[in-house]
Amino acid sequence: MGKKSNNRNTDSRQYYSGVNRSSKLSVMKVVARLLVLLAFVGVCVPALRADAYDAKPKLVVILVFDQFRGDYLDRYRADFKAKNGWNLFLNQGAHFTDCYYNYANLVTAAGHSTIGTGAYTDGHGIPLNEWYELGPGGKLRQVSSVEDDRYRLVGAPAGTKDLTGASPHREMATTLGDELVLATGGQARVYGVSMKDRAAILTSGHATRGAFWIDHETGTWETSTYWMTKLPAWAATSNESGRAAQARKESGAATGSFYENVGRAAASVSYQLDFAKALITGEELGQNPAGVTDMITISISSTDINGHAFGPDDPSQKALIVQSDALLDDFFGFLDKTIGLNNVMVAMTGDHGVATTQKSAEAAGMPALDFPPELITKPLEERLEAKYPLKGKGRYVLQMDNPYLLLNRQAFEAAGVSEEEAENTAKKMVMDIFASNMQESGKMQENDTPGTQRQMDPVAITHIYTTLQMREGALPDTQYGRLLANSYSPYVGWALHINFAPYQFPWRGMGTTHFTANSYDRHVPLELFGAAFVPGTYHGLVAPVDIAATFASLLRINRPSAAVGRVLNEAMRQEKAGSTGPN
Numbered sequence: 076m077g078k079k080s081n082n083r084n085t086d087s088r089q090y091y092s093g094v095n096r097s098s099k100l101s102v103m104k105v106v107a108r109l110l111v112l113l114a115f116v117g118v119c120v121p122a123l124r125a126d127a128y129d130a131k132p133k134l135v136v137i138l139v140f141d142q143f144r145g146d147y148l149d150r151y152r153a154d155f156k157a158k159n160g161w162n163l164f165l166n167q168g169a170h171f172t173d174c175y176y177n178y179a180n181l182v183t184a185a186g187h188s189t190i191g192t193g194a195y196t197d198g199h200g201i202p203l204n205e206w207y208e209l210g211p212g213g214k215l216r217q218v219s220s221v222e223d224d225r226y227r228l229v230g231a232p233a234g235t236k237d238l239t240g241a242s243p244h245r246e247m248a249t250t251l252g253d254e255l256v257l258a259t260g261g262q263a264r265v266y267g268v269s270m271k272d273r274a275a276i277l278t279s280g281h282a283t284r285g286a287f288w289i290d291h292e293t294g295t296w297e298t299s300t301y302w303m304t305k306l307p308a309w310a311a312t313s314n315e316s317g318r319a320a321q322a323r324k325e326s327g328a329a330t331g332s333f334y335e336n337v338g339r340a341a342a343s344v345s346y347q348l349d350f351a352k353a354l355i356t357g358e359e360l361g362q363n364p365a366g367v368t369d370m371i372t373i374s375i376s377s378t379d380i381n382g383h384a385f386g387p388d389d390p391s392q393k394a395l396i397v398q399s400d401a402l403l404d405d406f407f408g409f410l411d412k413t414i415g416l417n418n419v420m421v422a423m424t425g426d427h428g429v430a431t432t433q434k435s436a437e438a439a440g441m442p443a444l445d446f447p448p449e450l451i452t453k454p455l456e457e458r459l460e461a462k463y464p465l466k467g468k469g470r471y472v473l474q475m476d477n478p479y480l481l482l483n484r485q486a487f488e489a490a491g492v493s494e495e496e497a498e499n500t501a502k503k504m505v506m507d508i509f510a511s512n513m514q515e516s517g518k519m520q521e522n523d524t525p526g527t528q529r530q531m532d533p534v535a536i537t538h539i540y541t542t543l544q545m546r547e548g549a550l551p552d553t554q555y556g557r558l559l560a561n562s563y564s565p566y567v568g569w570a571l572h573i574n575f576a577p578y579q580f581p582w583r584g585m586g587t588t589h590f591t592a593n594s595y596d597r598h599v600p601l602e603l604f605g606a607a608f609v610p611g612t613y614h615g616l617v618a619p620v621d622i623a624a625t626f627a628s629l630l631r632i633n634r635p636s637a638a639v640g641r642v643l644n645e646a647m648r649q650e651k652a653g654s655t656g657p658n
């Protein structure tokens with residue numbers, strides 16, 4: 076790790092360190108305005124330098140809201156009343172209006188891994204939330220992106236049947252947190268928190284001291300023996316405090332799955348933030364005895380749970396986002412009290428956007444349609460079986476796991492069919508199925524909207540590629556080709572990658588989903604807060620992978636192993652000469 080220096084250049088923060096906090100904040104505001112003004116007139120100003128070796132900042136917070144589309148903050152801005160809620164970013168931070176993921180598999184596990192590693196799926200390997208792999212005895216099994224049967228759950232409620240643990244072992248790149256720990260010789264303390272295991276684990280990374288998520292049924296916080304053999308006292312206390320019961324009461328969901336029923340309410344946002352507060356207090360994050368930067372990743376699952384059920388335009392989703400304003404204000408107020416907001420660097424983003432529901436899109440005049448995945452998988456299985464008879468021994472189509480149609484390699488191999496032939500045959504069959512089912516899907520649409528004058532179009536596939544094409548880079552030199560190249564992962568196996576026309580997708584049940592390369596799924600917020608940034612609204616394309624690149628640059632550490640992001644220099648304060656980082 077870097078040597079601590081006793082004669083650091085005095086910077087603004089040290090200069091004001093003796094002033095009490097409230098006046099310090101207002102003084103900082105004046106200084107910030109002055110700096111913006113000076114930068115504007117082209118005068119070189121002293122730096123508010125960051126570096127991890129000298130605990131500048133003392134704490135890095137990566138805040139993710141799950142399924143949070145890039146238009147929400149501006150859309151609901153008039154309803155944000157708190158000073159340090161969403162306005163911490165909008166009024167005091169760098170607010171980017173055009174942040175888009177540059178890949179084509181917009182799902183939660185991949186998105187969180189992308190935020191953490193600053194790389195896309197071709198870099199970190201995480202393509203989906205679940206996929207298939209060969210288990211013991213060569214038996215095909217479905218696995219989650221983080222499950223790991225070498226470890227056991229810790230803190231799970233008594234009577235939990237499946238105690239299979241979790242770890243980041245499938246994530247094939249380092250995270251910003253990993254690099255922070257490595258750069259400080261293991262002294263930086265990095266943690267991850269979310270209601271979802273994958274969101275807690277993949278964002279924070281491998282060299283972390285802990286990742287915590289909830290038991291879906293009860294809301295109990297748990298972890299895995301990858302990190303520890305028993306919960307820290309503060310976490311056990313949180314579980315025993317009656318906080319889950321309080322969240323149930325606040326949400327009005329007295330019974331049933333905590334994740335599904337409480338999880339969609341604002342009560343679950345404060346439930347997660349309160350646990351993060353307990354962690355920060357319990358582990359004394361931001362007060363590192365070695366004088367280095369600590370880090371926490373927090374992913375709020377609530378917006379995803381409610382968004383899937385009701386869609387982005389439902390009043391309940393707006394209410395959840397507006398209610399989160401006061402809850403964030405409380406959380407950042409806590410950070411101000413314990414660490415000082417001056418000493419905190421925050422990035423906020425989403426792991427993916429989401430599609431307008433079929434109902435809302437149709438009402439707006441779009442040819443929208445969600446349809447059962449069996450519309451593809453059933454006729455495909457029948458056609459493959461007719462061509463390569465398995466005679467009841469297995470099946471060729473594993474699942475439509477959006478955006479992938481997963482094929483059963485073992486079945487094809489048993490029938491003596493190569494990957495190239497299997498994928499190309501399946502691809503042609505899917506295209507034929509769509510051509511012949513056009514009438515049928517068009518009819519479904521009409522029946523769904525009685526009285527509509529507009530003739531509904533059939534479902535359309537915009538792009539379909541085999542994973543062999545993706546693996547070998549046999550993709551067009553177009554934006555879509557590049558998005559797809561970024562989506563390659565060996566974990567997917569034999570498969571097709573399918574993108575549909577806007578607001579048309581396989582989906583079951585009410586609400587909506589996300590996964591496509593269409594812009595509404597790729598658009599997320601990017602908000603930066605901290606002494607290193609010049610507050611303002613920034614237009615122009617940026618990407619969530621830029622967070623890791625930017626923070627690594629400011630912290631003077633290596634960027635994560637597969638990082639591809641750009642340093643967002645346009646939003647940084649200019650640093651003074653001689654500020655070259657640690658010795």
Ligand SMILES: [Zn+2]
Binds near residue numbers: 142183184426427
């Ligand atoms: Zn998600």
